[in-house]
Amino acid sequence: MTETSEALLEVRDLVVEFPTRRGILRAVDQISFSLMPGEVLGLVGESGAGKSLTGTALIGLLEPPGRIASGTVRLKGQQINGLPPEELRKIRGRRIGMVFQDPLTSLNPLYRVGEQLIETIRTHLPLSEAEARQRAVDLLMEVGIPAAERRLDSYPHEFSGGMRQRVVIALALAAEPELVIADEPTTALDVSVQAQIIAVLKRLCREKNTAVILITHDMGVIAETADRVAVMYAGRIVEIGPVRDVIKSPRHPYTKGLMGSIPDPEAEAERLIQIPGSMPRLTHIPKGCAFNPRCGFANDQCRTERPPVRAVGKGSVACFLDEAQLTALSLEARR
Amino acid sequence: MTAVASASHADAVPLLTVEGLRCVFDVSKPWLNRVLEGASKQSLQAVDDVSFFIPKGETFALVGESGSGKSTIAKMIVGLLRPTNGEIRFDGTDITKVGNAAEMRRLRRRFQMIFQDPYASLNPRMRVDTIIAEPLRAFGILSEDGAIATRVAELLRLVRLDPADGVKFPHEFSGGQRQRIAIARALAGNPEFLVCDEPTSALDVSVQAQILNLMKDLQAEFGLTYLLISHNLAVVRHMATRVGVLYLGRLVEVAPSRQLFTAPRHPYTRMLLDAVPDLAMSGRQRLPVQGEIPNPITPPSGCFYHPRCPLANERCTQERPALVPAAEGYVACHAVAEGRAA
Ligand SMILES: Nc1ncnc2c1ncn2[C@@H]1O[C@H](COP(=O)(O)OP(=O)(O)O)[C@@H](O)[C@H]1O
Ligand SMILES: Nc1ncnc2c1ncn2[C@@H]1O[C@H](COP(=O)(O)OP(=O)(O)O)[C@@H](O)[C@H]1O
Ligand code: SF4
Ligand code: SF4
Ligand SMILES: [Mg+2]
Ligand SMILES: [Mg+2]
Numbered sequence: 001m002t003e004t005s006e007a008l009l010e011v012r013d014l015v016v017e018f019p020t021r022r023g024i025l026r027a028v029d030q031i032s033f034s035l036m037p038g039e040v041l042g043l044v045g046e047s048g049a050g051k052s053l054t055g056t057a058l059i060g061l062l063e064p065p066g067r068i069a070s071g072t073v074r075l076k077g078q079q080i081n082g083l084p085p086e087e088l089r090k091i092r093g094r095r096i097g098m099v100f101q102d103p104l105t106s107l108n109p110l111y112r113v114g115e116q117l118i119e120t121i122r123t124h125l126p127l128s129e130a131e132a133r134q135r136a137v138d139l140l141m142e143v144g145i146p147a148a149e150r151r152l153d154s155y156p157h158e159f160s161g162g163m164r165q166r167v168v169i170a171l172a173l174a175a176e177p178e179l180v181i182a183d184e185p186t187t188a189l190d191v192s193v194q195a196q197i198i199a200v201l202k203r204l205c206r207e208k209n210t211a212v213i214l215i216t217h218d219m220g221v222i223a224e225t226a227d228r229v230a231v232m233y234a235g236r237i238v239e240i241g242p243v244r245d246v247i248k249s250p251r252h253p254y255t256k257g258l259m260g261s262i263p264d265p266e267a268e269a270e271r272l273i274q275i276p277g278s279m280p281r282l283t284h285i286p287k288g289c290a291f292n293p294r295c296g297f298a299n300d301q302c303r304t305e306r307p308p309v310r311a312v313g314k315g316s317v318a319c320f321l322d323e324a325q326l327t328a329l330s331l332e333a334r335r
Numbered sequence: 336m337t338a339v340a341s342a343s344h345a346d347a348v349p350l351l352t353v354e355g356l357r358c359v360f361d362v363s364k365p366w367l368n369r370v371l372e373g374a375s376k377q378s379l380q381a382v383d384d385v386s387f388f389i390p391k392g393e394t395f396a397l398v399g400e401s402g403s404g405k406s407t408i409a410k411m412i413v414g415l416l417r418p419t420n421g422e423i424r425f426d427g428t429d430i431t432k433v434g435n436a437a438e439m440r441r442l443r444r445r446f447q448m449i450f451q452d453p454y455a456s457l458n459p460r461m462r463v464d465t466i467i468a469e470p471l472r473a474f475g476i477l478s479e480d481g482a483i484a485t486r487v488a489e490l491l492r493l494v495r496l497d498p499a500d501g502v503k504f505p506h507e508f509s510g511g512q513r514q515r516i517a518i519a520r521a522l523a524g525n526p527e528f529l530v531c532d533e534p535t536s537a538l539d540v541s542v543q544a545q546i547l548n549l550m551k552d553l554q555a556e557f558g559l560t561y562l563l564i565s566h567n568l569a570v571v572r573h574m575a576t577r578v579g580v581l582y583l584g585r586l587v588e589v590a591p592s593r594q595l596f597t598a599p600r601h602p603y604t605r606m607l608l609d610a611v612p613d614l615a616m617s618g619r620q621r622l623p624v625q626g627e628i629p630n631p632i633t634p635p636s637g638c639f640y641h642p643r644c645p646l647a648n649e650r651c652t653q654e655r656p657a658l659v660p661a662a663e664g665y666v667a668c669h670a671v672a673e674g675r676a677a
Pocket of ligand 5: 051052053184
């Protein structure tokens with residue numbers, strides 16, 4: 001988790017909380033990571049890990065009473081959390097594009113796709129109506145929509161789910177942002193459509209050197225797409241590192257269990273590795289290491305103290321086990 | 336397609352045989368709209384001449400993308416939906432033709448279904464022990480309260496839950512625990528056959544692993560036969576003995592699991608396998624996915640896959656390919672039959 005001045009995005013000790021009648025719930029708990037220009041960072045974890053809240057917190061879209069309680073988010077060195085709403089709105093769309101699981105979150109069903117694209121383009125770029133229209137056609141072509149010129153006049157419901165998600169990608173990229181945050185962009189899609197969408201997203205972001213935070217629960221999608229991956233559990237990042245290291249030789253006991261529990265499409269095995277229990281609710285996050293009740297290595301320290309994040313190999317791990325033990329785990333997990 | 340249904344592989348005794356199964360839905364606009372707008376009646380073939388069999392103790396999986404007809408087949412098998420045509424023989428009896436209510440009840444007890452969303456299938460106002468006891472009472476398996484309580488506790492232990500959890504309500508459990516409750520209820524009447532429609536699709540992978548392991552344990556312990564329906568190819572490979580691949584309501588390939596995953600024959604199966612993310616990061620060469628699934632109300636002529644198929648020719652646009660034997664399975668493809676598919 002090195003921070004350098006060239007980083008595109010730097011997140012430091014980000015905390016997201018929900019005040020409730022029964023006290024304050026911490027959904028994102030002191031996470032830190034950075035992202036280089038053009039880099040694809042996977043944010044992975046099971047449901048309830050805090051992935052989506054992290055994504056929405058970064059772009060100032062947390063729904064009240066949810067709030068950033070502490071920590072900083074810097075875009076090219078400039079702190080963007082705490083900016084006035086209108087300034088954040090300018091950053092969204094222009095410098096940070098967004099793609100959500102449901103394309104209809106980003107598309108207005110009452111307007112033609114072309115109108116929405118042209119409006120977004122003209123909001124952020126100094127182009128004439130005709131130039132913006134041409135750019136909209138180019139964008140639709142780039143995301144692989146056949147007969148793009150004609151499709152400008154179609155409404156969102158006239159597209160298939162996959163084609164709609166392509167339109168959303170076109171919208172997200174319309175102003176050539178430096179960063180795209182994609183939250184489960186393919187989760188609602190069939191596997192063949194998912195393959196197409198991932199291919200489009202990867203190709204365009206590489207061509208335009210756009211960095212991506214790809215939020216998903218699907219390790220396969222991460223393996224296909226990400227350069228680095230951060231694994232979240234109960235609001236914390238438990239492991240972060242180069243994608244190949246994390247997937248092929250996970251070090252943290254949770255990551256190792258997670259990888260072992262995925263049926264391997266390349267091979268059959270009698271039994272899957274199974275982690276007992278499930279992700280805790282926010283009201284019941286265990287003391288110490290949040291994973292301790294499910295961890296086969298937990299000791300007294302794990303039950304009382306929170307493990308610090310420390311560098312191991314080319315990545316970082318939040319676990320009390322020493323380096324030799326973690327490495328032994330990773331060797332055992334190697335596929 | 337009788338050959339498919341009656342083919343004997345090894346010494347398999349089919350517990351379930353499905354032959355020429357078809358389901359057509361009327362998807363016309365309401366009568367008044369048709370009159371006013373001059374629209375004609377429209378129908379949708381959700382399941383189109385599907386045949387397969389499942390030997391006792393095995394797991395047969397149906398895979399396919401959404402809308403391929405998987406759930407419709409499941410519902411017809413468990414009697415939630417009437418087939419338009421076709422036979423469903425369970426242990427020799429065509430269950431679509433059983434007229435006698437008592438016989439149907441006897442048969443119904445022998446097969447059960449598990450759904451994707453366990454919450455929707457569990458009555459939120461009922462205690463878990465009452466939910467699990469329901470089939471025991473309904474099928475008249477047990478009537479005495481003490482015996483029922485003992486059996487419910489046994490079932491809860493079987494699915495690795497605490498018998499003390501019986502007094503709780505469904506909302507007090509996690510998704511994975513709810514699916515265990517649904518399994519316990521399904522097992523109450525000692526069924527031989529379980530239809531599992533996307534049983535882990537709503538669950539996290541670590542919880543999915545628990546449920547898949549449990550399903551395997553239960554199968555080994557009780558000799559259960561499974562029809563597993565899933566869009567997740569890795570899950571299917573992990574669980575199934577044999578696999579059928581559906582495309583727009585038609586079976587395009589049926590093969591032993593290992594053969595299907597290591598040497599797929601049908602161009603659609605190949606595309607589907609290539610589309611699965613490469614978790615092993617092997618960097619293997621894959622063909623890009625062409626096109627999208629067509630509208631099922633107006634499917635293409637001939638082979639439904641022809642607009643997307645790299646091997647399509649004139650014949651494919653005209654003639655529906657029959658499901659014919661290929662290696663240890665069956666494939667419905669002209670190119671495979673003609674020896675054109677490498
Ligand atoms: N508005 C809210 N109020 C209270 N808790 C919330 C709210 N939104 C999300 N949460 C909780 O925060 C946790 C993380 O949510 P989320 O970021 O959506 O997880 P993920 O995207 O990893 O599945 C979950 O336990 C969720 O229930
Ligand atoms: N009750 C119904 N009325 C009309 N069409 C239906 C009905 N149920 C399913 N269908 C259609 O039948 C096809 C197969 O659906 P389904 O069996 O649910 O597919 P799968 O489970 O493989 O996703 C789809 O095109 C679906 O829209
Ligand atoms: S800190 Fe302790 S409980 Fe947490 S993952 Fe490491 S060994 Fe397990
Ligand atoms: S029958 Fe023709 S179009 Fe259909 S899968 Fe085979 S080669 Fe392709
Ligand atoms: Mg989410
Ligand atoms: Mg279904």
